[in-house]
Amino acid sequence: MTTTLEPTAPAVPDAPSRRRVPSTLRHGLSLARRGIVKTIHSPEALIDVTLQPVIFLLLFVYVFGGAIAGNSADYLHFALPGVLLQTVVFASAGTGVGLAEDLRTGIFDRFRSLPISRAAPLLGAIAADLVRYLTAGVIMLAFGFALGYRTTASPLAVLAAFGLVLAFAFALCWVFTALAMVVREPRSVQGLSATIMLPLTFASSVFVPTATMPGWLQGFVAINPVSRSADAVRALLDGAPAGGAAAISLLTSAVVVVIFAPLAVALYRRRT
Amino acid sequence: MHTTPALEVDDLARAFGDVRAVDGISFTAGRGQVLGLLGPNGSGKTTTVRMLATLLPPTGGRATVLGHDVVADPAAVRRRIGLTGQYAAVDETLTGRDNLYLIGRLLDLSRREARQRATELIEQFGLVEAAGRRTRTYSGGMRRRLDLAASLVGRPEVLFLDEPTTGLDPHHRNEVWEAVRTLADDGVTVLLTTQYLEEADQLAHDLVVLDRGLVIASGTAAELKSRAGGRRLHVRPERPGEAAVVASIVASDVGREPTIAPSGEVVVGTSDAAALRRVEERLAVAGIAVAEIGLRLPSLDDVFLTLTGHATTGAAA
Numbered sequence: 001m002t003t004t005l006e007p008t009a010p011a012v013p014d015a016p017s018r019r020r021v022p023s024t025l026r027h028g029l030s031l032a033r034r035g036i037v038k039t040i041h042s043p044e045a046l047i048d049v050t051l052q053p054v055i056f057l058l059l060f061v062y063v064f065g066g067a068i069a070g071n072s073a074d075y076l077h078f079a080l081p082g083v084l085l086q087t088v089v090f091a092s093a094g095t096g097v098g099l100a101e102d103l104r105t106g107i108f109d110r111f112r113s114l115p116i117s118r119a120a121p122l123l124g125a126i127a128a129d130l131v132r133y134l135t136a137g138v139i140m141l142a143f144g145f146a147l148g149y150r151t152t153a154s155p156l157a158v159l160a161a162f163g164l165v166l167a168f169a170f171a172l173c174w175v176f177t178a179l180a181m182v183v184r185e186p187r188s189v190q191g192l193s194a195t196i197m198l199p200l201t202f203a204s205s206v207f208v209p210t211a212t213m214p215g216w217l218q219g220f221v222a223i224n225p226v227s228r229s230a231d232a233v234r235a236l237l238d239g240a241p242a243g244g245a246a247a248i249s250l251l252t253s254a255v256v257v258v259i260f261a262p263l264a265v266a267l268y269r270r271r272t
Numbered sequence: 273m274h275t276t277p278a279l280e281v282d283d284l285a286r287a288f289g290d291v292r293a294v295d296g297i298s299f300t301a302g303r304g305q306v307l308g309l310l311g312p313n314g315s316g317k318t319t320t321v322r323m324l325a326t327l328l329p330p331t332g333g334r335a336t337v338l339g340h341d342v343v344a345d346p347a348a349v350r351r352r353i354g355l356t357g358q359y360a361a362v363d364e365t366l367t368g369r370d371n372l373y374l375i376g377r378l379l380d381l382s383r384r385e386a387r388q389r390a391t392e393l394i395e396q397f398g399l400v401e402a403a404g405r406r407t408r409t410y411s412g413g414m415r416r417r418l419d420l421a422a423s424l425v426g427r428p429e430v431l432f433l434d435e436p437t438t439g440l441d442p443h444h445r446n447e448v449w450e451a452v453r454t455l456a457d458d459g460v461t462v463l464l465t466t467q468y469l470e471e472a473d474q475l476a477h478d479l480v481v482l483d484r485g486l487v488i489a490s491g492t493a494a495e496l497k498s499r500a501g502g503r504r505l506h507v508r509p510e511r512p513g514e515a516a517v518v519a520s521i522v523a524s525d526v527g528r529e530p531t532i533a534p535s536g537e538v539v540v541g542t543s544d545a546a547a548l549r550r551v552e553e554r555l556a557v558a559g560i561a562v563a564e565i566g567l568r569l570p571s572l573d574d575v576f577l578t579l580t581g582h583a584t585t586g587a588a589a
Contacts, residue, residue: 106361115350
């Protein structure tokens with residue numbers, strides 16, 4: 001058979017045109033925009049990061065607050081930083097569920113048949129979710145203020161607390177991404193995530209001072225990264241020195257990313 | 273000048289554990305050709321397409337798309353292909369226009385180019401009115417058309433269509449067929465999988481018939497039909513329960529064992545034009561009410577039956 005050109009020039013350039021932004025990042029941002037538009041278009045997807053944490057805070061402050069701390073106001077002061085962390089940690093589990101859903105609808109097949117980095121769709125989904133986490137955090141803090149939470153911490157310390165929370169959520173969402181690649185079924189991802197997150201958040205210093213816990217549990221609480229992160233966020237929002245706990249929290253996040261990000265990407269590549 | 277074929281598949285295989293989904297198949301498609309990959313569910317069509325579209329690594333053999341090896345150089349393959357899978361892979365929460373724009377941006381078009389290309393495709397696929405709506409509200413046919421449009425944003429030279437009309441009603445199916453014909457006229461190479469023989473007959477110049485992961489026949493539709501023999505006598509009794517009696521009457525007249533379709537239709541190949549009249553009389557004598565009787569040229573369904581010994585639709589079990 002004879003035709004005209006050999007080999008034909010592809011419609012899409014072989015060598016990416018010279019641009020300042022590396023292509024993986026650029027494609028990731030395009031996909032992140034998709035994720036954000038998606039969230040805006042389906043506000044029900046925001047419930048887990050808006051209404052749910054608000055209800056959580058109300059329940060804890062007014063149901064348990066008096067019993068744990070003597071009065072609701074003192075408990076609010078103690079619990080808010082932890083609930084802020086818990087909210088964002090739970091929201092990061094939503095990343096896995098969303099990815100499992102995307103993988104099932106076939107849209108990731110389309111992305112994978114495009115000449116883009118295979119990590120770009122994952123990066124895009126996670127970047128869009130970081131916006132969700134931030135939204136959740138801001139709502140949480142604003143609602144805490146409405147309930148009477150006050151802090152003397154500098155704006156810089158508040159920002160640092162947010163940074164710490166986001167870093168922790170970013171690290172965890174790689175765990176849930178890897179989980180979504182293995183488990184596949186969105187509902188199972190959701191169930192498993194809750195099973196992992198409940199003990200991690202409750203067996204920690206998020207909701208109560210740990211002094212009354214049995215010794216073996218205190219041992220777990222002490223090594224639970226959620227505790228260290230909650231302590232660090234609490235210290236930052238109290239305007240207290242947070243150095244040690246913050247360092248441990250950041251280190252944990254870094255270690256989790258180093259392990260689970262490559263694992264998630266590898267599992268995603270291998271997925272058929 | 274001689275050129276590499278659009279698709280060159282050589283002893284390609286894929287196993288999932290012990291299951292050999294594709295068991296060493298070979299075929300070639302020239303540039304600008306519409307090649308139909310025909311077979312029942314589970315025959316390996318989708319697995320083949322996924323390997324050619326670089327979504328699934330083969331476990332044996334090799335395949336090239338426009339001369340680029342799907343394993344050694346998947347990036348070069350991806351730059352030249354479009355894929356429309358069995359499930360319309362569009363984002364339900366985005367509008368039709370945003371879906372196309374997103375693909376354009378991912379293909380490194382500038383914002384302006386991506387917008388332009390989206391508008392072109394929206395017009396080409398008759399989606400102008402729906403373009404601003406979220407695709408969740410689209411009908412099945414509109415979704416498929418958008419899906420097809422999305423696979424064309426990068427002006428692919430080779431397009432993979434995996435059962436593009438499965439689940440569509442005849443009206444929407446015709447819309448998709450029209451779109452495929454237009455693409456073929458524009459010189460795009462199309463690999464189309466289908467379990468509908470009519471679809472293969474309508475769209476494809478050449479056919480590769482798969483069954484249980486193997487190529488069992490290939491050629492043009494006309495060639496395959498001639499392989500199934502001459503004309504065939506078909507009888508459908510009013511009561512499907514009488515098919516066996518009809519079959520024995522037909523067999524004793526023609527001298528060959530007919531096949532019985534699930535509908536109760538009895539079919540046998542024969543070149544004897546008088547057989548029709550004789551069988552009609554004997555059925556009348558036997559008191560069997562006939563819903564339909566006649567001689568016809570073999571359809572691709574008949575071809576499939578001849579080649580595999582089982583019908584296309586019944587083979588899924």
